[in-house]
Amino acid sequence: MDLAHMAPYEVRKLIRDKKITGQTSGMCLGFAQANLAILPKELAYDFLLFTQRNPKPCPILEVSDVGDPYLKKIAKDCNIATDIPKYRIYEKGVLTGEYNSVERFWRDDLVAFLIGCSFSFESELLDSGITVRHIEEHKNVPMYLTNIDCEPAGVFSGKMVVSMRPLPRDQIVKAVNITSSMPRVHGTPIQIGHPEQIGIKDINKPDFGDAVTVKPGETPVFWACGVTPQSIMMNSKPDFCITHAPGHMLITDIKNTDLKF
Amino acid sequence: MDLAHMAPYEVRKLIRDKKITGQTSGMCLGFAQANLAILPKELAYDFLLFTQRNPKPCPILEVSDVGDPYLKKIAKDCNIATDIPKYRIYEKGVLTGEYNSVERFWRDDLVAFLIGCSFSFESELLDSGITVRHIEEHKNVPMYLTNIDCEPAGVFSGKMVVSMRPLPRDQIVKAVNITSSMPRVHGTPIQIGHPEQIGIKDINKPDFGDAVTVKPGETPVFWACGVTPQSIMMNSKPDFCITHAPGHMLITDIKNTDLKF
Numbered sequence: 001m002d003l004a005h006m007a008p009y010e011v012r013k014l015i016r017d018k019k020i021t022g023q024t025s026g027m028c029l030g031f032a033q034a035n036l037a038i039l040p041k042e043l044a045y046d047f048l049l050f051t052q053r054n055p056k057p058c059p060i061l062e063v064s065d066v067g068d069p070y071l072k073k074i075a076k077d078c079n080i081a082t083d084i085p086k087y088r089i090y091e092k093g094v095l096t097g098e099y100n101s102v103e104r105f106w107r108d109d110l111v112a113f114l115i116g117c118s119f120s121f122e123s124e125l126l127d128s129g130i131t132v133r134h135i136e137e138h139k140n141v142p143m144y145l146t147n148i149d150c151e152p153a154g155v156f157s158g159k160m161v162v163s164m165r166p167l168p169r170d171q172i173v174k175a176v177n178i179t180s181s182m183p184r185v186h187g188t189p190i191q192i193g194h195p196e197q198i199g200i201k202d203i204n205k206p207d208f209g210d211a212v213t214v215k216p217g218e219t220p221v222f223w224a225c226g227v228t229p230q231s232i233m234m235n236s237k238p239d240f241c242i243t244h245a246p247g248h249m250l251i252t253d254i255k256n257t258d259l260k261f
Numbered sequence: 262m263d264l265a266h267m268a269p270y271e272v273r274k275l276i277r278d279k280k281i282t283g284q285t286s287g288m289c290l291g292f293a294q295a296n297l298a299i300l301p302k303e304l305a306y307d308f309l310l311f312t313q314r315n316p317k318p319c320p321i322l323e324v325s326d327v328g329d330p331y332l333k334k335i336a337k338d339c340n341i342a343t344d345i346p347k348y349r350i351y352e353k354g355v356l357t358g359e360y361n362s363v364e365r366f367w368r369d370d371l372v373a374f375l376i377g378c379s380f381s382f383e384s385e386l387l388d389s390g391i392t393v394r395h396i397e398e399h400k401n402v403p404m405y406l407t408n409i410d411c412e413p414a415g416v417f418s419g420k421m422v423v424s425m426r427p428l429p430r431d432q433i434v435k436a437v438n439i440t441s442s443m444p445r446v447h448g449t450p451i452q453i454g455h456p457e458q459i460g461i462k463d464i465n466k467p468d469f470g471d472a473v474t475v476k477p478g479e480t481p482v483f484w485a486c487g488v489t490p491q492s493i494m495m496n497s498k499p500d501f502c503i504t505h506a507p508g509h510m511l512i513t514d515i516k517n518t519d520l521k522f
Contacts, residue, residue: 045306049324052309063310066415154327183444 003027008251009076012083015251021085021100023247025140030123032185032256033249034061034074035115035226036084037233038102038242041066044111046154050232051113053151057160057228059184061252064112069103071114074252079103080112086245088230093237102242110242115226116185117249118163120256124178130171133212140247141165142206143225147199148190150232158235161208162190162198163225166218175221181260191222198222208246264288269512270337273344276512282346282361284508286401291384293446293517294510295322295335296376296487297345298494299363299503302327305372307415311493312374314412318421318489320445322513325373330364332375335513341373342366347506349491354498363503371503376487377446378510379424381517385439391432394473401508402426403467404486408460409451411493419496423451423459423483425467427475433482440484442521452483459483469507 003011003020008028014020024033039047044066051058062074069081081103089097089105099105118141122132134141141163148160167175172192180188191198203220204211208227214220233241244250264272264281269289275281285294300308305327312319323334330342342364350358350366360366379402383393395402402424409421428436433453441449452459464481465472469488475481494502505511 041306045302045309048306048309048313052313052321052324060313063313 004029008253011251012075012078015085016079016082018100024085024249024251025119025247028251030255030257032061032074032120032252032254032259033117034252035117035229036080036242036244036250037113037115037229038080038110039113039238040107040240041109041111043155043238046156047113050150050153050156051115053153054160054228055183056187056190056224057150057226059116059186060113061116061184061254062114066111067108069106069112071112074114074254075250076253078250080114080250081106084244084248084250086248088243088245090233090238090241090243092239093234098245105242114250115229116259117226118186118223119249120185120259121179121182123256124182125175128174128178130167130175130178133166134210137212139210139212141209142212143208143227144195144200144222145207145231150228155238156232156236158232161225161227161231162222163209164203164206164220164222166212166214166220168218172219172221179223184259186224186226189221189223193219193221195220195222265290269514272512273336273339276346277340277343279361285346285510285512286380286508289512291516291518293322293335293381293513293515293520294378295513296378296490297341297503297505297511298374298376298490299341299371300374300499301368301501302370302372304416304499307417308374311411311414311417312376314414315421315489316444317448317451317485318411318487320377320447321374322377322445322515323375327372328369330367330373332373335375335515336511337514339511341511345505345509345511347509349504349506351494351499351502351504353500354495359506366503375511375513376490377520378487379447379484380510381446381520382440382443384517385443386436389435389439391428391436394427395471398473400471400473402470403473404469404488405456405461405483406468406492411489416499417493417497419493422469422486422488422492424470424486425464425481425483427473427479428482429479433480436482445520447485447487450482450484454480454482456481456483
């Protein structure tokens, strides 16, 4: 199966039927993938406000209606409780299980938040001739917990997670320009070249994902990352929360190019 | 008093002391002004989701903490119940009163939503040599109720309100470019040159504000408008809602230029 060139609804069906249970990286090229956080309605206001106050790590692509697992905007005929290959359940901030479907955990008071993912801007960077090192090295993107406090909202607070891509000097401005036109998938970098200023001690030891080669003369460039909500859940410890497992994303019907201004 | 060149906190003090009770147009040049909607917490999630689903008419600049009338981000030492020159109270969609302060109506369950205003981009248009007709003619901007359904959210639904500025052919692209960099104050136009396509029957009869001259060869250009929330309140009829009176805005400490990317 040529998953890279299949239509999103076809791959979502394979995922729903549990024929795909692994990472979604590289599937349905050109289409946006989304991070997931599902919370009970009583916490949904605080979390929606959190995303509003922190649009760079948490750019919202869609919020489901309360109790309705079907999305209406970014993916057609999509049940958010079945159409992601691997989910995580956190209870009071502790990861209590991983599942290929969360249909049996669905409740009438749940709300799903779909959040933009840097896969979308990476595809634009590649198209512009910019090397994306972790793709080149067949690794997961390196991610770091920073010392940057997100703006708190209600019960939710915590530090921002960033992703890093090393770039040669003459590609940095181009990368800033390209990502500036895509605020719904994290937008412009939040730090260029000074990891210590955002609390990153060793660039070779990411907190999530894999370390990648930083070649002589290259500058590490940091973008706000969609893993931030998981760090927030671990810090804020809501009673119940469902997320995707890292790398196991929702494949949407939205083209990356439609996320540009 | 030179209100045009005073600092925002000085003018807010005059407003708080009821020394200013009129429209804020032209005050504190260069600083953003904001639209207001105040709702009880039980409706705040639906309204926040409404703004998230309708970012062009309802770009959020700040949401207050529940029950706290003091803003934290866009204006310093600012009590949102006293620092606007004229408020309106709507009950079940009906305007029941106008007040110079709503302090005595404040409750522990109220949440204030501050929404970007086109005054901010008009200042950028003027700086770029683009004529803004209603300013030239000393009128209020013409606004129209359209046939465009906003994306509903919970109890909130209704039609979008737009503002109109007539432009000569050779200034339209420039105006699109300038406003595209300011999504937090309504961003790009939603219609250029075809009022009938968005349900506007007579451009000389705006639903709000004043009619302005459209000269031969000029094209009417329409932007989403911050009066939309008032049209939504009138349509959705929440039990209780406070807004600003049209033209009587919150003067923030945010520079218009800081609302650009």
